[in-house]
Amino acid sequence: MTPLLSARGLTMQYPGGATPALDAVDLDIAPGTSVAVMGASGSGKTTLLHCLAGILRPTAGSVTFASGSGPVDVATLGDDARARLRREELGFVFQQGLLLGELTALENVAVARMLGGVPRAQAEAEAAQWLTHLGLAGMEQRRLGELSGGQAQRVAIARAQVTGARLIFADEPTGALDSTTSEEVLDLLLAAVAAGRTLVVVTHDADVARRCARTVVLRDGRVVSDTALAAAAGGAATPGEVAR
Numbered sequence: 001m002t003p004l005l006s007a008r009g010l011t012m013q014y015p016g017g018a019t020p021a022l023d024a025v026d027l028d029i030a031p032g033t034s035v036a037v038m039g040a041s042g043s044g045k046t047t048l049l050h051c052l053a054g055i056l057r058p059t060a061g062s063v064t065f066a067s068g069s070g071p072v073d074v075a076t077l078g079d080d081a082r083a084r085l086r087r088e089e090l091g092f093v094f095q096q097g098l099l100l101g102e103l104t105a106l107e108n109v110a111v112a113r114m115l116g117g118v119p120r121a122q123a124e125a126e127a128a129q130w131l132t133h134l135g136l137a138g139m140e141q142r143r144l145g146e147l148s149g150g151q152a153q154r155v156a157i158a159r160a161q162v163t164g165a166r167l168i169f170a171d172e173p174t175g176a177l178d179s180t181t182s183e184e185v186l187d188l189l190l191a192a193v194a195a196g197r198t199l200v201v202v203t204h205d206a207d208v209a210r211r212c213a214r215t216v217v218l219r220d221g222r223v224v225s226d227t228a229l230a231a232a233a234g235g236a237a238t239p240g241e242v243a244r
């Protein structure tokens with residue numbers, strides 16, 4: 001099957017860094033799957049996610065994304081095209097920082113559509129549907145400060161899907177949540193996968209990784225284990241084993 005996302009030789013050398021944060025990473029991500037990215041603090045997880053998503057420009061390598069209009073190299077796209085790709089085809093669920101505190105839950109979701117040129121009334125109607133779908137009916141007019149951490153993550157998950165994004169990047173989406181709320185948030189992200197989307201999630205949480213179809217582990221900017229490769233080679237490795 002053609003990968004949805006394919007990185008080759010992905011390398012990121014931050015200015016002043018003694019060693020590269022990412023060192024020639026090759027990674028294929030199939031459509032419709034869930035991939036957990038694990039590894040110790042500083043191993044390069046967030047850098048990998050940001051390079052895959054076109055947030056950071058890598059110093060070398062390519063990231064081919066099978067966009068709706070054909071394959072594009074995220075690593076070398078111009079700034080405007082990268083911004084459009086992120087807006088229209090990719091969804092983001094981060095621990096914090098992506099939602100706007102001065103906007104209501106409804107506006108935070110609707111704005112993702114309005115940035116794509118959808119009229120406000122239609123964008124708000126679609127946003128309301130997603131909020132209801134994610135269990136936030138009645139909370140549309142609340143501002144961020146009036147929502148719990150789990151509710152705010154539901155808004156982020158609604159926002160990540162309202163545009164029709166096929167690929168969702170999540171960075172520690174459950175990092176600030178208690179275990180019950182974490183499970184609920186993960187349930188919603190995996191429901192998006194069951195509906196045909198693809199999920200790449202950076203996590204320190206072995207429970208999150210265990211529920212993903214595949215786990216990739218980084219160490220010092222390199223992939224040191226990958227359950228998909230282990231399975232292809234005939235050796236089944238559990239995420240708990242590979243994360244150690």
Ligand SMILES: Nc1ncnc2c1ncn2[C@@H]1O[C@H](COP(=O)(O)OP(=O)(O)OP(=O)(O)O)[C@@H](O)[C@H]1O
Pocket residue numbers: 014015017021039040041042043044045046047048
């Ligand atoms: N903007 C930056 N400038 C310079 N070095 C950076 C920058 N961002 C990250 N690094 C370095 O790159 C390496 C990888 O960082 P990254 O944040 O990708 O790791 P991580 O695995 O996501 O860590 P954590 O689990 O702590 O979030 C680290 O050595 C870090 O110090």
